[in-house]
Amino acid sequence: MKTSRWIAPLALAVLSLRLTAIAAEGDAKEDRPPRGLTAAFQYPGVTVEPEDTISVDLLVRNRGRSDETVLLTVAEQPDAWDVQLKKFSAVVSGVFVAAGQEQTLSLSAKPKAPEPGRQAQKLPAGAYRFAVNARTADGVLSQSSSVTVTVREKVRGKERVTLETAYPELRGPSDDKFVFSLEVRNDTDQDAVFNFKATAPPGWETSFKPAYEQKQIVSLQINANSNKTVELQVTPPYNAKAGEYEFRAEAGSPKGKAEKDLKVVITGTYAIKAGTPSGLLSLVTEKGQKASVSIVVQNTGSAPQSEINFQAFKPENWEVKFEPEKIKGLEPGAFKQVEMTLTPAAQALVGDYSVNAQVQGEKASRDVEFRITIKAATTWGWVGVGIIVVVIAGLAVAFKALGRR
Amino acid sequence: MWTIFRKELSDHFTSTRFLITFALILMVAAVTTYTAATNLRQALEGVAKPSHVFLLLFTTSGQLFSLAQFNAFFGPLIGIILGFDAINRERNDNTLSKLISQPIFRDAVINGKFLAGVTTIALMLSSMVLLITGLGLLSVGVVPGGDEAGRLAVYLFVSIAYVSFWMGLAILFSILFRSLATSALAAVALWIFFSFFIGFAASLVAGAIAPVDNPRDPRQVVANRNAEDAASLASPVVLYSQATSTILDPFRRTRQNLTMVGPMERFSMERFRNPLPLDQSILVVVPYLTLMIGLTVVCFGLSYVIFMRQEVRST
Numbered sequence A: 001m002k003t004s005r006w007i008a009p010l011a012l013a014v015l016s017l018r019l020t021a022i023a024a025e026g027d028a029k030e031d032r033p034p035r036g037l038t039a040a041f042q043y044p045g046v047t048v049e050p051e052d053t054i055s056v057d058l059l060v061r062n063r064g065r066s067d068e069t070v071l072l073t074v075a076e077q078p079d080a081w082d083v084q085l086k087k088f089s090a091v092v093s094g095v096f097v098a099a100g101q102e103q104t105l106s107l108s109a110k111p112k113a114p115e116p117g118r119q120a121q122k123l124p125a126g127a128y129r130f131a132v133n134a135r136t137a138d139g140v141l142s143q144s145s146s147v148t149v150t151v152r153e154k155v156r157g158k159e160r161v162t163l164e165t166a167y168p169e170l171r172g173p174s175d176d177k178f179v180f181s182l183e184v185r186n187d188t189d190q191d192a193v194f195n196f197k198a199t200a201p202p203g204w205e206t207s208f209k210p211a212y213e214q215k216q217i218v219s220l221q222i223n224a225n226s227n228k229t230v231e232l233q234v235t236p237p238y239n240a241k242a243g244e245y246e247f248r249a250e251a252g253s254p255k256g257k258a259e260k261d262l263k264v265v266i267t268g269t270y271a272i273k274a275g276t277p278s279g280l281l282s283l284v285t286e287k288g289q290k291a292s293v294s295i296v297v298q299n300t301g302s303a304p305q306s307e308i309n310f311q312a313f314k315p316e317n318w319e320v321k322f323e324p325e326k327i328k329g330l331e332p333g334a335f336k337q338v339e340m341t342l343t344p345a346a347q348a349l350v351g352d353y354s355v356n357a358q359v360q361g362e363k364a365s366r367d368v369e370f371r372i373t374i375k376a377a378t379t380w381g382w383v384g385v386g387i388i389v390v391v392i393a394g395l396a397v398a399f400k401a402l403g404r405r
Numbered sequence B: 001m002w003t004i005f006r007k008e009l010s011d012h013f014t015s016t017r018f019l020i021t022f023a024l025i026l027m028v029a030a031v032t033t034y035t036a037a038t039n040l041r042q043a044l045e046g047v048a049k050p051s052h053v054f055l056l057l058f059t060t061s062g063q064l065f066s067l068a069q070f071n072a073f074f075g076p077l078i079g080i081i082l083g084f085d086a087i088n089r090e091r092n093d094n095t096l097s098k099l100i101s102q103p104i105f106r107d108a109v110i111n112g113k114f115l116a117g118v119t120t121i122a123l124m125l126s127s128m129v130l131l132i133t134g135l136g137l138l139s140v141g142v143v144p145g146g147d148e149a150g151r152l153a154v155y156l157f158v159s160i161a162y163v164s165f166w167m168g169l170a171i172l173f174s175i176l177f178r179s180l181a182t183s184a185l186a187a188v189a190l191w192i193f194f195s196f197f198i199g200f201a202a203s204l205v206a207g208a209i210a211p212v213d214n215p216r217d218p219r220q221v222v223a224n225r226n227a228e229d230a231a232s233l234a235s236p237v238v239l240y241s242q243a244t245s246t247i248l249d250p251f252r253r254t255r256q257n258l259t260m261v262g263p264m265e266r267f268s269m270e271r272f273r274n275p276l277p278l279d280q281s282i283l284v285v286v287p288y289l290t291l292m293i294g295l296t297v298v299c300f301g302l303s304y305v306i307f308m309r310q311e312v313r314s315t
Helices: A011-027 A378-402 B002-014 B016-044 B053-059 B067-083 B088-092 B095-101 B106-139 B146-176 B180-209 B218-232 B236-248 B263-271 B278-284 B286-309
Strands: A037-041 A045-048 A054-062 A068-076 A081-087 A094-097 A102-111 A126-136 A142-151 A161-165 A169-172 A178-186 A192-199 A205-210 A219-222 A226-235 A243-253 A256-266 A272-275 A282-286 A291-299 A305-313 A319-323 A326-330 A335-343 A351-360 A365-375
Touching: A037 A068, A037 A126, A037 A142, A045 A054, A054 A068, A054 A094, A054 A126, A054 A142, A068 A081, A068 A142, A081 A126, A094 A102, A102 A126, A161 A243, A169 A178, A178 A192, A178 A219, A178 A243, A178 A256, A192 A205, A192 A226, A219 A226, A226 A243, A272 A351, A272 A365, A282 A291, A291 A305, A291 A326, A291 A351, A291 A365, A305 A319, A305 A335, A319 A351, A326 A335, A351 B263, A378 B278, A378 B286, B002 B016, B002 B106, B016 B053, B016 B067, B016 B106, B053 B067, B053 B106, B053 B146, B053 B236, B067 B106, B067 B146, B067 B180, B067 B236, B088 B095, B088 B146, B088 B180, B095 B106, B106 B146, B106 B286, B146 B180, B146 B236, B146 B278, B146 B286, B180 B218, B180 B236, B236 B278, B236 B286, B278 B286
Parallel strands: A045 A142, A161 A256, A169 A256, A282 A365
Antiparallel strands: A037 A054, A054 A102, A068 A094, A068 A126, A081 A102, A126 A142, A161 A178, A178 A226, A192 A219, A192 A243, A205 A226, A243 A256, A272 A291, A291 A335, A305 A326, A305 A351, A319 A335, A351 A365
8 A cells, every 4th residue: 555645735736736647648658557546645744824724735646547436535633623625616525537647636624613603713723634545436446645734823033023222311401302213123024004102201292203304203104124213202391300211112013013112311401590579670779778689599490509609790889798698509499588788889870770680500590680779868858958948947037037117 | 018019010021121031032942942843853863762852842952052051041131130120220219218108018128029020030931931842842742741741840940949049139239239230230240250250260179179180080080070060069050050950851860960980880870771750850959959949048038138227218
């Protein structure tokens, strides 16, 4: 008994095999035995994916000089599988093979539906053995052939999506924008539209842009086995504190997904605000008379100020003092008061003067301009009125002494 | 007293002297306003936000002089013309003894004469200021604000006091000197000296008090200039023009003509170029105003005392 095994994947090979069979017919005619039968699968083993269907070609050949009717039975099959032998779309139980001819059938197999009316979608993984027994109608000749079908998840190997960046960590002050340049590789065999998504700490704004363009994008088409660069721009909230912030950028296509962890280190901004508690930036005083005003200094940056100094831009021979002279250690958001005392010169003119208080912090400074209105001293006014009263009184005395003559 | 007052007033208004003086003054005022209004346009060209435009009518000098200057120089003349013959004419005409023999107190004579003079002066000056205001409204089309109106009122008051001072001085001379020509000449001589020669006198005094050895030393220059200004204040003319220029110019911040200002101070001052409010302007010149009014009252008081002590004889 000959046990040659033939296994064929699908009908692709059928045509070519039939052509060779016909070619062999003429020259091998004389030395053929009176009867001979070969029945074999095209390939002894085949590996398929769970999504595929199993269909294996079965070759039946009449090597004799007389026509034969070959009956075929499935000798071995896994449990709970439906196995059918088909010629085109007809299910057959045997085949007639003329002398010297050959016929190709196919064996199709699928698991039985778990419940009637429903098709099993996928093949369960594993190795399955199918055996077919072929014999002539009179039972003289018989042969069996088997095939092992291995159902296995496809090993993807290099086929994947990757997301790479050269600089996964960026530093800067909180009023900066941070741009991560991301390279998206599509190493699958399919062109795909990639969707981008970024997760950020609360308050941060994120947007994806194509490289060197200003459009904001949500998805991008990337051809198979090529790459594109997208920029992820993150904007901190205005009040972001100094510290480390974690981000995750994701790129996903139907075929795969990739993500990248990114980090931004906020170094903090330096800004201070200064003003008066009432918002009033004018002072009224007399020449030589002290006047004072409170200045409130607030650290509006996100980094602490270690020392804040004060300076006054004032007319010469005026005196301006700050109490305290400097502020040490001002945390972000905190504020402190400073008392500014100014003494105009004794020769100052009546009218408006400008005095500029400079609040100089670390890498930040703020000017507060005050309008100092010098009022004329009213004492001289009263002295003048007094003199006139005295003069008029003198006149009245003269009237009294000399009048009514 | 009121009879004297009324009689004097009617004498003033009906006299040809008064009419001629008043016509002259009105003409000069009209011409001055006209030229000032013409020059005002040029003066305001390029000024982003002009303020107190109306006061410029009084302080802008046209072809010759501004109205304020005119008042300072020629206002005394009105006073002198009104007062130089107040008493001695009556004496010379022998009407004074007749007057006194009426049931009239002697002080009523001088008080009535002075009051009538002041009323005349007030009428003249007010009408002049109002006339200029009207002309200004017509030619410039600017309506004075409250502050400007206040300044004009103060200016008018000080001007009346100033001209009254000169009238009082003329009355004093008319009491002192019997001759009309002498009293008139004395008053006019004083006026000419104080108006035109006070500058020389003041610079002589300043040269003695604060000499300038080095003209490049700003301290010495300022000291000299201040001494000169102080010396020239002996003149009521200068006193008046200084006081009124501060009243009429809200941007004048000091009585001094020259002050030392450092670069920072200059910057600081020019940062806000705001006009002074009226009360501040008045407070700045309050010593001058006091002196002005005091001088007027003292002058009148002196005339009063001397007149009351004089004998009235019918010669």
